[in-house]
Amino acid sequence: IGGLFQNLLTAFRHQSRDARLFEVRPVYCQDPTQETGVREEWRVAAVMSGRAFRHALAARDVECDFFDLKGVLESVFDATGVRGVRYQAFEASSVDIRLHPAQSAQISIGRGPCGVIGRLHPQLEQEFKVRDAVYLVEFSLDRALEVVKAERKFQAIAKFPKVDRDFSLLVPNAVNADKVLQTIQKHGKPLIENISIVDTYSGDKIPTGMQSVSVSFAFVDPSKTLEDAQVDAICQKVLAGLEKELSVKLRLQ
Secondary structure, three states, X not given: OHHHHHHHHHHHHOOOOOEEEEEEEEEEEEOOOOOOOEEXXXXXXXXXXXXXXXXXXXOOOOEOOHHHHHHHHHHHHHHHOEOOOEEEOOOHHHOOOOEEEEEEEEEEEOOEXXXXXXXXXXXXXXXXXXXXXXXXXXXXXXXXXXXXXOOOOOOOOOOOOOEEEEEXXXXXXXXXXXXXXXXXXXXXXXXXXXXXEEEEEOOOOOOOOEEEEEEEEEEOOOOOOOOHHHHHHHHHHHHHHHHHHHOOEEOOO
């Protein structure tokens, strides 16, 4: 990532404010299990800075952020068949000092962590005198290729209507969003789909140490129209699982 960042600084010096750069290359890591003590690994790195929509009139002054880069990365994973990607908070022993502590995450694929994504640490942004926030990602291409599913499965469009639901949840700050989504999926399958976080809030009327997380999802049965009683029963199962496993509760106000 260091060489790519130097290229980004060169772009800035040439008045190129809106930068999108990436690189794929081998790196060499210490590995005591190898005869030479070194292991070659192919990695992907990218940096992003400047405006999110360079040619959009209404949003031309909107700067890109963490979620813009994450969206690009997820599009790449989806197009190449990489599944099971997880974004997790850093453990205290594995914090990447290059990154902003509140705008960064580990990327886990398959066997565990294999990359990072986030904003460059503000101290480094100040040191290198960059005008806009810089976001970067780096991950193991070898690890990603291990979980690629080349075959794509298709299913017929549902003949019966979906039932949309949403929850406003009180989530402890120590619980990451990915764990909430996984728990909802586990207790709502096989009828639940399209689970996503639509909003987060902390502040007035939210207990200390908690945050409000709004989640939306849908239920569909390919063989029949779902009744409200059936959907309500699954929702209660999901809520019971969230409370038991994560101490997450339904927000009542």
